[in-house]
Amino acid sequence: MLYNSYIFIFLFLPITLLGFHILRKKGHYRLTISWLIVASLFFYGWWKWSYVFLIVGSILFNYTFGVLLARTIGQEKYSKPILTIGVALNLAVLAYFKYSYFILGHSEGTFAVYSSTIVPPLAISFFTFQQIIYLVEVWQGELDEKNFWNYFLYIVFFPQLLKIGRA
Numbered sequence: 316m317l318y319n320s321y322i323f324i325f326l327f328l329p330i331t332l333l334g335f336h337i338l339r340k341k342g343h344y345r346l347t348i349s350w351l352i353v354a355s356l357f358f359y360g361w362w363k364w365s366y367v368f369l370i371v372g373s374i375l376f377n378y379t380f381g382v383l384l385a386r387t388i389g390q391e392k393y394s395k396p397i398l399t400i401g402v403a404l405n406l407a408v409l410a411y412f413k414y415s416y417f418i419l420g421h422s423e424g425t426f427a428v429y430s431s432t433i434v435p436p437l438a439i440s441f442f443t444f445q446q447i448i449y450l451v452e453v454w455q456g457e458l459d460e461k462n463f464w465n466y467f468l469y470i471v472f473f474p475q476l477l478k479i480g481r482a
Contacts (some may be wrong), residue, residue, distance in 0.1 A: 316361040327358065348464045351472065358473040359437060366436040374470050377446040378463055384453045398454045402447050409443045412436060442470055
Protein backbone atom coordinates (compact mmCIF):
# COMPACT_ATOMS: atom_id res chain seq x y z
CA MET A 316 0.00 0.00 0.00
CA LEU A 317 1.54 3.25 -1.08
CA TYR A 318 1.14 6.27 1.17
CA ASN A 319 -0.20 8.30 -1.74
CA SER A 320 -2.77 5.71 -2.84
CA TYR A 321 -6.49 6.31 -2.45
CA ILE A 322 -6.88 3.22 -0.30
CA PHE A 323 -4.27 4.54 2.15
CA ILE A 324 -5.50 8.14 2.22
CA PHE A 325 -9.26 7.52 2.27
CA LEU A 326 -9.56 4.14 4.01
CA PHE A 327 -6.55 2.88 5.94
CA LEU A 328 -5.34 6.14 7.50
CA PRO A 329 -8.77 7.48 8.58
CA ILE A 330 -9.81 4.12 10.09
CA THR A 331 -6.48 3.80 11.90
CA LEU A 332 -6.61 7.35 13.26
CA LEU A 333 -10.26 7.04 14.28
CA GLY A 334 -9.60 3.80 16.16
CA PHE A 335 -6.55 5.33 17.81
CA HIS A 336 -8.38 8.45 18.99
CA ILE A 337 -11.44 6.55 20.25
CA LEU A 338 -9.33 4.08 22.25
CA ARG A 339 -7.01 6.75 23.60
CA LYS A 340 -9.88 9.01 24.63
CA LYS A 341 -11.47 6.14 26.58
CA GLY A 342 -8.15 5.59 28.38
CA HIS A 343 -7.48 2.13 26.96
CA TYR A 344 -3.69 2.36 26.75
CA ARG A 345 -3.07 -1.32 26.03
CA LEU A 346 -5.83 -1.52 23.44
CA THR A 347 -4.48 1.62 21.77
CA ILE A 348 -1.04 0.04 21.49
CA SER A 349 -2.60 -3.20 20.21
CA TRP A 350 -4.68 -1.28 17.65
CA LEU A 351 -1.61 0.47 16.29
CA ILE A 352 0.32 -2.80 16.14
CA VAL A 353 -2.47 -4.56 14.22
CA ALA A 354 -2.83 -1.59 11.85
CA SER A 355 0.92 -1.49 11.29
CA LEU A 356 1.10 -5.22 10.59
CA PHE A 357 -1.83 -4.89 8.20
CA PHE A 358 -0.02 -2.06 6.43
CA TYR A 359 3.23 -4.04 6.34
CA GLY A 360 1.50 -7.17 5.07
CA TRP A 361 -0.50 -5.39 2.38
CA TRP A 362 2.34 -5.85 -0.08
CA LYS A 363 3.28 -9.42 0.89
CA TRP A 364 1.69 -11.16 3.88
CA SER A 365 4.45 -13.74 4.27
CA TYR A 366 6.85 -10.98 5.34
CA VAL A 367 4.69 -10.24 8.38
CA PHE A 368 6.04 -13.49 9.82
CA LEU A 369 9.57 -12.28 9.14
CA ILE A 370 9.16 -8.97 10.98
CA VAL A 371 7.28 -10.59 13.87
CA GLY A 372 9.94 -13.31 14.13
CA SER A 373 12.65 -10.67 14.07
CA ILE A 374 10.91 -8.76 16.86
CA LEU A 375 10.50 -11.88 18.99
CA PHE A 376 14.13 -12.87 18.42
CA ASN A 377 15.57 -9.45 19.21
CA TYR A 378 13.37 -8.79 22.23
CA THR A 379 14.37 -12.19 23.65
CA PHE A 380 18.04 -11.41 23.07
CA GLY A 381 17.50 -7.99 24.66
CA VAL A 382 16.07 -9.64 27.78
CA LEU A 383 19.01 -12.07 27.88
CA LEU A 384 21.45 -9.18 27.50
CA ALA A 385 19.74 -7.20 30.27
CA ARG A 386 20.13 -10.18 32.61
CA THR A 387 23.85 -10.49 31.86
CA ILE A 388 24.88 -6.82 32.15
CA GLY A 389 28.26 -6.69 33.82
CA GLN A 390 29.02 -10.30 32.97
CA GLU A 391 31.00 -9.83 29.78
CA LYS A 392 31.75 -13.54 29.65
CA TYR A 393 28.05 -14.12 28.85
CA SER A 394 26.83 -10.83 27.44
CA LYS A 395 29.39 -10.39 24.66
CA PRO A 396 28.65 -13.76 22.98
CA ILE A 397 24.90 -13.10 23.23
CA LEU A 398 25.35 -9.70 21.61
CA THR A 399 27.64 -11.13 18.93
CA ILE A 400 25.19 -13.92 18.05
CA GLY A 401 22.27 -11.48 17.99
CA VAL A 402 24.01 -9.00 15.70
CA ALA A 403 25.40 -11.75 13.46
CA LEU A 404 22.01 -13.40 12.96
CA ASN A 405 20.38 -10.05 12.20
CA LEU A 406 23.06 -9.30 9.62
CA ALA A 407 22.73 -12.80 8.15
CA VAL A 408 19.00 -12.32 7.55
CA LEU A 409 19.64 -8.89 6.06
CA ALA A 410 22.39 -10.25 3.82
CA TYR A 411 20.15 -13.08 2.65
CA PHE A 412 17.40 -10.76 1.49
CA LYS A 413 19.51 -7.88 0.24
CA TYR A 414 22.57 -9.56 -1.26
CA SER A 415 21.78 -13.18 -2.14
CA TYR A 416 20.70 -12.17 -5.64
CA PHE A 417 23.96 -10.33 -6.15
CA ILE A 418 26.11 -13.12 -4.65
CA LEU A 419 24.26 -16.11 -6.08
CA GLY A 420 22.85 -14.43 -9.16
CA HIS A 421 26.20 -14.38 -10.86
CA SER A 422 26.65 -18.13 -10.61
CA GLU A 423 25.30 -20.62 -13.09
CA GLY A 424 22.64 -23.22 -12.44
CA THR A 425 19.99 -23.59 -9.76
CA PHE A 426 21.35 -20.89 -7.46
CA ALA A 427 20.77 -18.25 -10.12
CA VAL A 428 17.16 -19.38 -10.60
CA TYR A 429 16.53 -19.58 -6.86
CA SER A 430 18.09 -16.23 -6.02
CA SER A 431 16.14 -14.33 -8.66
CA THR A 432 12.89 -15.01 -6.75
CA ILE A 433 14.07 -13.32 -3.54
CA VAL A 434 12.44 -9.92 -3.06
CA PRO A 435 13.59 -7.90 -0.05
CA PRO A 436 10.85 -7.02 2.44
CA LEU A 437 9.78 -3.42 2.94
CA ALA A 438 12.25 -1.50 5.15
CA ILE A 439 14.24 -4.61 6.12
CA SER A 440 17.47 -2.64 6.47
CA PHE A 441 15.76 -0.04 8.64
CA PHE A 442 14.10 -2.41 11.09
CA THR A 443 17.12 -4.71 11.22
CA PHE A 444 19.54 -1.92 12.10
CA GLN A 445 16.97 -0.46 14.49
CA GLN A 446 16.96 -3.77 16.36
CA ILE A 447 20.74 -4.12 16.28
CA ILE A 448 20.95 -0.67 17.89
CA TYR A 449 18.45 -1.86 20.51
CA LEU A 450 20.66 -4.87 21.31
CA VAL A 451 23.80 -2.73 21.57
CA GLU A 452 22.09 -0.17 23.82
CA VAL A 453 20.79 -2.92 26.13
CA TRP A 454 24.28 -4.45 26.22
CA GLN A 455 25.77 -1.05 27.13
CA GLY A 456 23.21 -0.70 29.94
CA GLU A 457 21.65 2.40 28.35
CA LEU A 458 18.26 0.83 27.59
CA ASP A 459 16.08 -1.77 29.21
CA GLU A 460 12.66 -1.90 27.57
CA LYS A 461 10.60 -4.17 29.77
CA ASN A 462 7.30 -3.73 27.94
CA PHE A 463 7.19 -6.08 24.99
CA TRP A 464 4.25 -4.32 23.33
CA ASN A 465 5.96 -0.93 23.43
CA TYR A 466 9.00 -2.50 21.79
CA PHE A 467 6.82 -4.24 19.22
CA LEU A 468 5.08 -0.98 18.27
CA TYR A 469 8.40 0.85 18.15
CA ILE A 470 9.62 -1.54 15.45
CA VAL A 471 6.46 -1.92 13.32
CA PHE A 472 4.81 1.52 13.60
CA PHE A 473 3.70 2.10 10.01
CA PRO A 474 4.56 5.83 9.61
CA GLN A 475 8.24 5.20 10.19
CA LEU A 476 8.27 2.09 7.96
CA LEU A 477 6.39 4.05 5.33
CA LYS A 478 8.84 6.96 5.45
CA ILE A 479 11.96 4.82 5.42
CA GLY A 480 10.69 1.97 3.24
CA ARG A 481 9.74 4.22 0.35
CA ALA A 482 12.73 6.58 0.51
